[in-house]
Amino acid sequence: MQSTSFTPQLLSKFLANLAEQAEHIKAHYSEDADTKATEAHAVFRAGTIFPEMKKAEEWVESGSGSMNEGIDASVFEVLNLDYSGLTKVKRAYDIGDYYMALEELMNYYRSRTHGLNPNVDLSSVTPTANELRWADYALRENDYRFYVNNYYDAAAGENVPYSYKSKSGDGIDWTIWPTGEQEQRYQLHRHQWMVPQAKTYYSSQDEKYALNWIEVYGDWIKQNPKPEQGTDVTNHASWRPLDVAARLIDQCALLEYYQQSESVTIEWLTEVLKHLDEHANHIMNNYSADSNHRITQAQAVTFAGMLFPELKNAAAWKTSGTGVLGDAVTSEYFPDGWLKDGDLHYHISGIEDFRVSLDVAQRNGEESRFSSGYVESMRKMTDVVMNMIYPDYTVPNMADTRRATWTARVLQRNLTNYYNLFPDNEQMRWMATAGAEGTIPETKVKTFPDGGYYVMRTGWTVADMMMVLQNTPDGPSEQWHRQYDNNTFELWVKGRNFFPDSGCFSYGGTSSSNADRRKYAASTAHNTVTLDNKNVSSDGKMLKQFSKSGSGHSYQALVLENPSYEGLTHRRTIFMVDDKFYVILDEAYGSAAGTVNLNFNITEGTDAQVVYDTSEGGFHTAFADGNNLLVRTRASKSGAYVQKTGFVSYNINQTAERKAYQLNLEKTADEPVVRYATVLLPTSDASAEEVSITLGDWSETGSSVRVQVGGVSYPALSYTL
Structure with missing residues (x-):
């Protein structure tokens, strides 16, 4: 307007x-809704920018009435238009220019840099081989094969996800339920392939992945509307709060990967924001x-509040999420640090x-929402993990933990995170760095009597041995992840687990x-x-922990007890002798009558590698690597040795056969107790070993056993309560 060339005559024209x-x-608006909206917006803008024109008011009225036709303005109901980053959005909204307001909202998301997500690092996005496969399997041309937590279609090939393509057409059928397991239904609605697909998009810039996300999530939204409040949301397959939480955590990341995608339109952005708001509110109203x-x-509610502060309910989400976490960090854990669910995975x-959750708060200037004791409350929890991990960075296969899902890399990453929380813990540092830094832990016997887990190890290196026992206060009726397994154990020696827990195989249902x-x-x-x-049944407890030494020998001992049946209590005492072998003393006492079974489920191996020793009441292994075990049992009376076909599962729907056996004793009602004493002797060559066992006297307050191993007679191993 300051140009000397812009004359009054030119202005008039x-x-x-x-x-x-x-x-x-x-006078000639298009019949096409989108085109008409664009035309009407031009008329509206002419009236607002040039209010001095004679027909400016008519243009504003005509444009505003037509330009907003077909525009979904409901997103403004979930936005906090007073948020500092939405100034331009608010300005357009206040004059009724929803079209421009949405344009400014898109500009805001394209350029926003706040909302720092610890789950997203755009400076280094490299999808794994599996993530690349899952990204492609989910495409329409691959029949919407959605990755669902290791549920695979064996008929389609190795590790190929099931197809959710509708049988009646080329759309998606979200009701397909290939295995019939409830857990698979729940896991489907967590959309576990979407973040891998987003990472694949970001690294490749191939818009087909963005378009697939828009198509698939858009279809899910249409076919899976949120149930009305007051309905049974807990068991609803697609809106169970836990699965909503998993979805929401991932949704908080997806927009970052797709931030610059040309496929993400204003319409799709508003759809995503509205449903993100819906998800967070649903969880907040339906916490378990x-x-x-x-x-x-x-965690999900906290993430939504921290990462989307421009949404109207963000402040409430932050208050709610951090408040629940601040309570749960103590209420959901026993005093000894164990999660009350009783499962290491969870x-x-x-x-x-x-x-x-603390990390996302710190990154976004909201750390003060957590109390000063929040981190310290996690110290015992992390101590549990450090003590439960075997020296080769595997974990017990007990309950629902599923050993195969925890790799050494993942475990060491977690241990590193724990050390960062507690930099004064040099033992955690040693574990996190695989012994390269820090101080090797000295603890050999670690008890968690509240959680019901116990560890007896000879040391912390791969040259050592380690036994994990379980005798929990709760059973499956109190804690869903629990099994009927009180007083069970695993024995790990130099990288081989000789008694791996059977696992769970199937996760869904009860x-x-x-x-x-x-x-x-x-x-x-x-x-x-x-x-x-x-x-x-389960009400396990520890009766005693102690150690004895003398005459050149020493042992550590634990006495555990479980009231397994009406009229029959199982007491199991474990002796770790000279850091060389274990002796287990099992006592089944009470007024009950029947067949008492001592059950052993052995490591996998061929007939030549795992050998039943029926006449000796045990077995031995003969692995070529020289890492072997000799097991011998002596009972208080004659019984039967029963060979069985066992099984073991390290992941969902995966299983293997193994050997198993029972030592069965008949107990009468007037017989106060039947007993077993078992020696578990690690050795390079079981055929070169000799073991003898002699049971001593028994009472409800004490018992003893003598063993001779390798020609050495050991003093009586005993306990007194």
């Missing part, structure tokens, strides 16, 4: 032409009463939920409704004592 164009457009579910739900996951889950949860599938092959 410009304004006359502008009026002519505005009138022409107003307790358990690991509640922790993950609170114990580790819970710590990560707490840690990453033990009463799911035959597979019931099979793996059964007491006979564990290394414990049963009566007539029935499942044990």
Whole structure:
């Protein structure tokens, strides 16, 4: 306007032409809704920018009435238009220019740099080979094969996800349920392939992945509307709060990967924001009463509040999420540090939920929402993990933990995170760095009597041996992840687990409704004592921990007890002798009558590698690497040695056969006790070893056993309560 070339005559022509164009457009709006909206917006802008024009008010009225036709303005209901970053959005919204307001909203998301997500590092996005496969499998041309937590279609090939292509057409059928397991239904609605696909998009800039996200998530939204409040949301397959939380945590990351995608339109952005708001509100209104579910739900709500501060309910989400986490960090854990759910998998996951929630708060200037004692509350939790990990960075396969899902890399990453929380813990540093830094732990016997887990190790290196025992206060009726396994154990020696827990194989349903889950949860599938092959009840406790030394020998001992049946209590005492071998003393005492079974489920191996020794009441291994075990049992009376076909599962729907056996004793009602003493001797050559066992006297307050191993007679191993 300051140009000397812009004369009054030129200005007059410009304004006359502008009026002519505005009138022409107003009189000839397109019948196409999108085109009409664009035309109407031009007329509206002419009236607002040039209010001095005679027909400016008519243009504003005409444009505003038409330009917003077909525009979904509901997103403004979830936005905090007073948020500093939305100034331009608010300015356009206040004058009724929703079209421009949405344009400014898109500009805001394209350029926003706040909302620092610890789960996203755009400076280094390299999808793994599996993530690349999952990204492609999910495409329409591959029949919407959505990755769902290691549920695979064996008929389609190795590690190929199931197809969710509709049988009646080329759309998606979200009701397809290939395995019939409830957990698979839940996991489907967590959309676990979407972040891998987003990472693949970011690294390749191939818009087909963005378009697939828009298509698939858009279809999910249409086919899976949120149930009305007051309905049974807990068991709703697609809106169970735990699965909503998993979805929401990922949704908080997806927009960052797709931030610059040309496929993400204003319409799609508003759809994503509205449903992100819906997800967070749904969780906040339907928190689980307790358990690991509640922790993950609170993490999701916290993330939404921290990463989307421009949404109207963000402040409420931050208050709610951090408040629940601040309570759960103590209420969901026993005083000894164990998660009350009693499962190591969820114990580790819970710590990560707490840690990453604090991380996102710190990155976004909201650390003060967590109390000063929040981090310290996690110290015992992390101590549990450090003590439960075997020296080769594997974990016990007990309950629902699924050993195969925890790799050494993942475990060491978690241990590193723990050391960062507690930099004064030099033992954690040693574990995190695989011994390269820090101080090697000295603890050999670690007890967690509240959680019901116990560790007896000779040391912390791969040259050592380690036994993990389980005798929990709760069973499956109190804690869903528990099994009928009290007083069971695993024995790890120099990298080989000689008594791996049977695992869970099937995750969905309950033990009463799911035959597979019931099979793996059964007491006979564990290394414990049963009566007539029935499942044990649970109220386990530790009676005593002690050590003895003298005459050149020493041992560590634990006495555990479980009231397994009405009229029959199982007491198991474990002696770790001279850091060389273990002796297990099992006592089944009480008034009950029936067949008492001592169950052993052995490591996998061929007939030549794992050998039954029926006449000796045990077995031995003969692995070529020289890492072997000799097992011998002496009972208080004659009984039967029963060979069985065992099974073991390290991941969902994966199983292998193995050898198993029972030592069965008949107990009468007037017989106060039947007993077993078992020696577990690590050796390079079992054929060169000799073991003898002599049971001593017994009473309800004490017992003893003598053993001779390798020609050495050991002093009596005993306990007194």
